[in-house]
Amino acid sequence: MRWWSRFGLWLSLAIVVGAALLPAISGSASTREAVFTVLVSVALASSLNMLLGYAGYVSFGHIVFFGLGGYIGFYAVSVLGWHLSAAVLAGAAASGLLALLLGMSILRLRGSYFALATIGINEAMKALATNLKAFGGSTGMEMHLRAYQPYGGAARALWITYWALCGVTVLAVVASFLVKRSRFGLALLTIREDEDAAAVLGVDATRAKTLAYVLSAVFPGAVGALYFFKSASIEPGGAFRLHFSIELLVMIMLGGQGTLLGPILGAVAYQKLRSALLTSAAFRDVQLVVAGVLLLAIVLFVPAGAVGWLRSRSRTLHRALE
Amino acid sequence: MILDVDQMTMRFGGLTAVKKVSFGLREGEILGLIGPNGAGKTTLFNGINGVYPVTSGSVTFRGGAIHGLPTWQIARLGLARTHQIVRPLAELTVRENVVAGACFGRERLGLRDAARVADEVLERVELASKADLPAGKLNLAQKKRLELARALASRPYLLLLDEVLAGLNPSEVSTMLETLREVRSRGVTLILIEHIMHAVMSLSDRVLVLHCGERIAEGTPEQVTRDPRVVEAYLGDPASIGRAAGEA
């Protein structure tokens, strides 16, 4: 019976690994690029879900960790000459540290105040990056193709980055699962339901929330470092795109917040929709409009998201779909 | 003395909700806390378990000062509490609610041990058949039992019960009273805020009466019911009510 109780995890991993293997089978670079984009969203959405879905804290500016990790990682490789793996760890660590500092401050705020604060943090970071000459200021930084030499050239480097991203995504999903099933996860859920009642039960909410925030930040940090290494350039607007942050929320809501599978399915579905819209001549310019209508429909009519709705249908589904 | 409250005062801006209240509580006692609405009873609870700050005075629990500590720390020392308006963790199942109580309470159990304790407590409060339902779907009486179960699962030394009988019909009240007697027989000390007089008087060893934030009487149920100050402030004198009705 034990494997059955982890069905949700196996299903989630199957989807992620299945997607990851597609480019390996076809050997095509364009498939790889498409899957890369999807996996970035999956990793980011799954991480944000740990804060949003489990603890109930809505962050609108979560992209700040992606951007920060990106900048630190980029700086490490292009300026300090570090190896990519060290740069990715540095990116993750920097984001984790920022989350730790923020955890001790803005996590005191509730609801809309917290949401606004996260927007403020993101915008402040963006503005800071625009002003720091060491990080390229408003034009950002660029990487020479020769930075890819130690990895066997640009083409190989792109594949290496891809596999690294697959690894990070799998880690994010597994971490999300482990948290949900752990005592720590239960603490987060009680905080989400009623933070004051949780304190009366003995939950140290500050510590739990901060830990959740740090966990939700390190994966975007690592992903950011990989993403911008691959892009060979980084600038403040692209690194701290508030809009991407909101799209993550759409993905989570679409799939089902608080579930393991939700962010994954939501990310896949959203990216598929987006690319379909971008390639269709009729809808290309209204991609934003369609996304907006979709989001509105979900919020108004199916707030539990696809997975949430399915789970409410039957006991079996409730247990099967994590 | 499991709990020693000394000259506790709680002030909120210009309003003093609790004024120099002192009392001691022996282990295994059941103390009833009564008084008119707005007397400061719930505020007193909030001061004891750290939800609101204590302006002056002290609260000592099992020999250690707890005033000024955060609520979660006080909970982990073995002081549990139920709320006047029930606060179930609605989206979680009944079992998960009680497991949470066991996980973060005095014994800090791991998930597996906590599940064991939870199932046992659910049996005791007769909610075992509802264990897999989302807590939000229970009726009021069941939610009250859930709140009690959650508190009991944390294995407290002292349990603060805030109007745990309110909204229950007479048979539900009897069942709850039985459960509370059983809880005390297992060694848990209880303080009970209640408005249902026959329940408080039959259950409590001692009764404390609050009025406008001050302690106006303390003693056995019989002593308190006969105390003229208590009658005037809260209980009402059946004889004088009869006379007034006659005059009308």
Add this chain to the structure above:
Amino acid sequence: MIARLLPSLVDGVLIGVIYGLAAMGLTLIFGVMNVINLSHGSMIAMGMFGVYALFTGAGLNPFVGVAAVAALGLVAGVLVYAVAVHRVRNAPHLSGLLATFAVNMILMGLGTRFLSTNFRNVDFSLGSFALGPVTVTGTRLAACGCAALVTGLLYGFLYRTRAGKEIRAVANDRAAAELVGIRSTRVLALSFGLGTSLAAVAGGLIATLFPFTVLSGGTYELKSFVIVVLGGLGNPLGALIGGVLLGLVEGAVPIFLEASWVPVIEFALFVLVLLVRPQGLLGARR
């Protein structure tokens, strides 16, 4: 340096009043229904384009066009409320945030599709005036005056009319207001419309001062967030004062640092206030 400071500060105060007007719209909606209207930016943009269209198309004096834009903003707001917000007015705040954000996405998508992202400019000049040692442009003075007038009208409405009283009642306690017979749905719709109307008016006034694009609304929306937090969420007077403060900051900072540091200071201030005094300088209504 001081010689440059004074004119900068005066300009800052003048535009600050307009910022304050926009922020008042946002804070009014929050105060009444606990929803942060994330379509605030689109409404500002709508105001900008409204005034522009009336000016270039019908030659209408922008300061008169602003009245038409106010009406447009009101109608738009009521529509947005009916379609997107009404259903989630009692749901957890994430729903309100996402619903209004979805509306924003739709409006911005339509805007970029049909209006492109080119810069527009309302080429209207009223000369300049000397106020003591300082010279200000006529348009800036007029825009500020207009904003002050609208603020006065708003206060008159809120405190002297029955509808205004109903709004304040619902803001105070919706359930209690319903109990005394106030039709809360109407009040909520009206409040939302009023909030967006203020945003549109502010947008129209800003259009007379600076060039803008379809995307400019977003920038001013962020400023509004900073202002409402500074002044206290739900507090209209706080929004006005917060707006003036922000205007002063925007005027003063470029004198001492590069202009690109203004957003850093603004957002650092924003986060600082949220941490140190989340109820804002004047105290939040919620």
